[in-house]
Structure formats: structure tokens, C-alpha cells
Amino acid sequence: MAAIDEAAAELGVSRRQMYVLLQRFRAGSGRATDLMPASPDGGRGRGRLDYRVEAIVAETIRKRFLSRQKRSVAVIHREIRQACVAQGLLAPSRNTVAARIDRLHPAQVARQGRTGCRPPVAVRR
Numbered sequence: 001m002a003a004i005d006e007a008a009a010e011l012g013v014s015r016r017q018m019y020v021l022l023q024r025f026r027a028g029s030g031r032a033t034d035l036m037p038a039s040p041d042g043g044r045g046r047g048r049l050d051y052r053v054e055a056i057v058a059e060t061i062r063k064r065f066l067s068r069q070k071r072s073v074a075v076i077h078r079e080i081r082q083a084c085v086a087q088g089l090l091a092p093s094r095n096t097v098a099a100r101i102d103r104l105h106p107a108q109v110a111r112q113g114r115t116g117c118r119p120p121v122a123v124r125r
Contacts, residue, residue: 053092
């Protein structure tokens with residue numbers, strides 16, 4: 001334990017962090033790169049949500065937003081948050097839900113009449 005405390009003091013990290021580094025080193029291939037922090041999940045253009053939350057978001061948008069009576073983003077977010085809390089998951093932010101809706105194709109979002117997409121109207125000249 002004294003060796004761990006000395007190494008932690010020399011590296012300027014806590015004892016707990018020293019054990020984390022030791023565990024990474026033992027589990028790795030024995031190279032110094034094993035001690036580097038793991039790359040973060042997600043990032044620009046990649047999702048950071050849990051796959052279960054992504055499924056809830058997609059399903060709620062499909063059922064509630066892509067319907068004849070569109071719900072507002074606030075209502076969609078509230079329903080997603082309630083579903084996530086019910087399953088013990090961390091709910092996404094309102095901006096995340098709005099971004100998912102903004103990414104939908106315009107033809108997918110367009111409101112359609114009772115018969116679906118209407119045929120183009122002939123223009124008289």
C-alpha cells in the first residue's frame with residue numbers, strides 16, 4: 001500500500017486513480033498506451049445515447065410526431081422523458097429530441113390529407 005501511495009504522489013493522482021491505472025495496465029498488452037484514457041463515446045455526428053433511449057426516442061417520434069396530429073417538441077420530449085424514467089434510464093435533453101426531429105426527411109414530416117399525398121394540381125394558362 002505504501003508503494004501505491006508513493007506512486008500516486010509522484011504522478012499527482014489519487015490512490016483510487018492509481019489502482020485504476022494499475023488495473024488498465026494489467027488488463028492491457030503491457031504498453032504505456034494502455035494507461036491512456038479511453039476515447040469518449042459519441043462525438044460530433046455520432047450518437048451518445050444508450051441504445052434503449054434511442055429506441056424510445058425513435059418510437060415516440062414515429063408514433064406521436066409522424067402522425068396526422070403532430071405533437072409539439074415539448075410534448076414529445078415530455079413523453080420520452082416519462083418513458084425513460086419508467087425504465088430507469090437517463091432521459092435525453094429537449095435539444096437532443098429536437099435535433100432528432102430536425103434530421104427527419106421533409107417528405108416524411110409533411111402533413112398528409114385523408115388520402116395521403118395529393119396529386120399535383122394542373123396549372124391553367
